[in-house]
Amino acid sequence: MSASKRIVKELTEVTSNPPAGTKVQLVDESDVHVWEVLLDGPEQSVYAGGHFKLLLTLPKDYPFKPPVLNFQTKIYHPNVSNDDKGSMCLGMLRSDEWKPPNKLMAVINMARNLLIEPNPDDAVETAIADQYKSNRQEFEKTARDWTKKFAGRK
Amino acid sequence: MDSDDEMNSVVSSEDDFMAGPDSEDSMGEGSDLDFEDDEPDIGFDTHEKDVKPAKHAYEVDFKVFGPDEIQSHQDRQIEEVSNILGQPPEASAILLRHTRWNKERLIEQYMDKRDEVLEGAGLGDDVAGSPRIAKVPGFTCDICCEEGPDMETFAMKCEHRFCVDCYKQYLCGKIKEEGEAARIKCPGDGCNRIVDSKSLDLLVTTDLKERYQELLTRTYVDDRENLKWCPAPNCIYAVECPVKKRDLSKIVPTVHCSCKHSFCFGCSLPDHQPAPCALVKKWLKKCEDDSETANWISANTKECPKCHSTIEKNGGCNHMTCRKCRHEFCWMCMGVWSEHGTSWYNCNRFEEKSGSDARDAQAKSRQSLERYLHYYNRYANHEQSAKLDKDIYLKSEKKMTQLQSSSGMSWIEVQFLDSASQALQQCRQTLKWTYAFAYYLARNNLTEIFEDNQKDLEMAVENLSEMFEKPVDQLQSLKREIMDKTTYCTKRRVILLDDTAENLKQGNWEFNVALT
Ligand SMILES: [Zn+2]
Ligand SMILES: [Zn+2]
Ligand SMILES: [Zn+2]
Ligand SMILES: [Zn+2]
Ligand SMILES: [Zn+2]
Ligand SMILES: [Zn+2]
Numbered sequence: 126m127s128a129s130k131r132i133v134k135e136l137t138e139v140t141s142n143p144p145a146g147t148k149v150q151l152v153d154e155s156d157v158h159v160w161e162v163l164l165d166g167p168e169q170s171v172y173a174g175g176h177f178k179l180l181l182t183l184p185k186d187y188p189f190k191p192p193v194l195n196f197q198t199k200i201y202h203p204n205v206s207n208d209d210k211g212s213m214c215l216g217m218l219r220s221d222e223w224k225p226p227n228k229l230m231a232v233i234n235m236a237r238n239l240l241i242e243p244n245p246d247d248a249v250e251t252a253i254a255d256q257y258k259s260n261r262q263e264f265e266k267t268a269r270d271w272t273k274k275f276a277g278r279k
Numbered sequence: 280m281d282s283d284d285e286m287n288s289v290v291s292s293e294d295d296f297m298a299g300p301d302s303e304d305s306m307g308e309g310s311d312l313d314f315e316d317d318e319p320d321i322g323f324d325t326h327e328k329d330v331k332p333a334k335h336a337y338e339v340d341f342k343v344f345g346p347d348e349i350q351s352h353q354d355r356q357i358e359e360v361s362n363i364l365g366q367p368p369e370a371s372a373i374l375l376r377h378t379r380w381n382k383e384r385l386i387e388q389y390m391d392k393r394d395e396v397l398e399g400a401g402l403g404d405d406v407a408g409s410p411r412i413a414k415v416p417g418f419t420c421d422i423c424c425e426e427g428p429d430m431e432t433f434a435m436k437c438e439h440r441f442c443v444d445c446y447k448q449y450l451c452g453k454i455k456e457e458g459e460a461a462r463i464k465c466p467g468d469g470c471n472r473i474v475d476s477k478s479l480d481l482l483v484t485t486d487l488k489e490r491y492q493e494l495l496t497r498t499y500v501d502d503r504e505n506l507k508w509c510p511a512p513n514c515i516y517a518v519e520c521p522v523k524k525r526d527l528s529k530i531v532p533t534v535h536c537s538c539k540h541s542f543c544f545g546c547s548l549p550d551h552q553p554a555p556c557a558l559v560k561k562w563l564k565k566c567e568d569d570s571e572t573a574n575w576i577s578a579n580t581k582e583c584p585k586c587h588s589t590i591e592k593n594g595g596c597n598h599m600t601c602r603k604c605r606h607e608f609c610w611m612c613m614g615v616w617s618e619h620g621t622s623w624y625n626c627n628r629f630e631e632k633s634g635s636d637a638r639d640a641q642a643k644s645r646q647s648l649e650r651y652l653h654y655y656n657r658y659a660n661h662e663q664s665a666k667l668d669k670d671i672y673l674k675s676e677k678k679m680t681q682l683q684s685s686s687g688m689s690w691i692e693v694q695f696l697d698s699a700s701q702a703l704q705q706c707r708q709t710l711k712w713t714y715a716f717a718y719y720l721a722r723n724n725l726t727e728i729f730e731d732n733q734k735d736l737e738m739a740v741e742n743l744s745e746m747f748e749k750p751v752d753q754l755q756s757l758k759r760e761i762m763d764k765t766t767y768c769t770k771r772r773v774i775l776l777d778d779t780a781e782n783l784k785q786g787n788w789e790f791n792v793a794l795t
Binding site for chain 1: 421423464
């Protein structure tokens, strides 16, 4: 059984009706398993003004396994690993929480919502999460600095 | 069980598992007892159930179970519940798994609201609603987006309907790749309904059903707080111990599996007595975070403090003698060795500088680093020394075998070396964790006793360790001495562990971090 029908359907939906501030396209037209998501930092967040490039990779047994989400643009965020992978892995992106009917549209929305409101209780970067909880001002300053430095318009 | 009597419960468990028909063959407890008692009055096992060997404060009750025993105990529970509820064994098994083998809660709830309990476990006897495969006109599968009048679909009572192919693939992935069994959820978005075995029977193939059964047996152990799989690779045994999570600030429950592996029942890490689980976790995290600072310590070579020639450490012993200038010094503190064998030996103790010395922030942080390194040094050194001792032993063993064949000594006569090596390993394991323990210890009137015990064990271990570096042809004549030193080491270890465990039980230690 091939999942291509499902994937193509999802892609059509997302490209024709993208969530606010996002743009989705295939990295390579011949491979529906790798999506590029361009995400504008939401206005009400510390990432405002930034343009973030994300990679959504669908495993070969998608949708039975969750997609993998990586920030290709460096970002200061408790839920994004601060390394060359920039991985975000929480909530429905975890294999024990992912359900096959879940849609990539929901994944993109979740990523966007996490920029507005990070989830420090389920963090990959515990130091950033601690700072977010105990010294919000300092966190916001660094997040803004990084946004300016790494996610400014090219 | 009240939390007040929790420590008593550690010793005398009323749990039925212990009192099962095979409880007389207490497995596993032997390995640790081999060197422990130098009083000969206990003799060999009396095989009388009511005569319990005197137990040390640091020991806990436990029992090791093989696969057959686990299965038969599971079967007994199912049979018992089946008799009480009047449900067939198959259904009773489902109900028990559904309540995570909490028999009492199951029976209580069943008496209270039978239909709801059956329903919740996917056993509702409403025939019309029981799951089956059906074709539904105009249906599109939300997983594969396929549709068509001939498509077979399936849904449980929650009515989250998907095509049979997708349902099957979902279950297959859960069972085969994720190893789930008793709690596979409905594939529906946000639905927590458990896929019951009736539904599973309809959808999966025979080989998958077998794997499913296997996994169910595993969940039996996973679901019970008083049972744990031995963490040694490929080990098939499970260990039962009555120590609960909430007891872990009062006791360090080391258990000994039949495969010879000793591990902590609380956190499954290798034996870490006397340090409680919470401290071990904090300590390991700290060591990981500070690994760069501490890396230089693991170096195998240092300079002689007198003539500065390079000295390599070959064995576990800390008593170093410079080949060049014959200066004798301590590998740990680099101090003169002659001061170590006497009563003012305090290589193990960290001397806090008085408050005035550490007034400014920089000095404070330097002192806290020094303090950490003091303990880390000793911790890491014992880990390393245990390995070096073992290397030396393996070399000696080879030579002993040669000696044995040339001198006509019997195999049994060289076993003292084996016992000595094991005692050394065990004592170093304990010593290693005493330093993590001491790092978190806040000073009170008990600290000194602890440090004295630690020092005594250190000296006993060093004395024995030194023996291992003697040339092989001398070993035979040192047999008596080595055996005495082995006994003494083991005795010092028991004293230290006993005292630490007793005070932990009483809540007498003060730590500079929370024990949670
Ligand atoms: Zn389908
Ligand atoms: Zn459902
Ligand atoms: Zn084992
Ligand atoms: Zn533990
Ligand atoms: Zn020298
Ligand atoms: Zn020393």
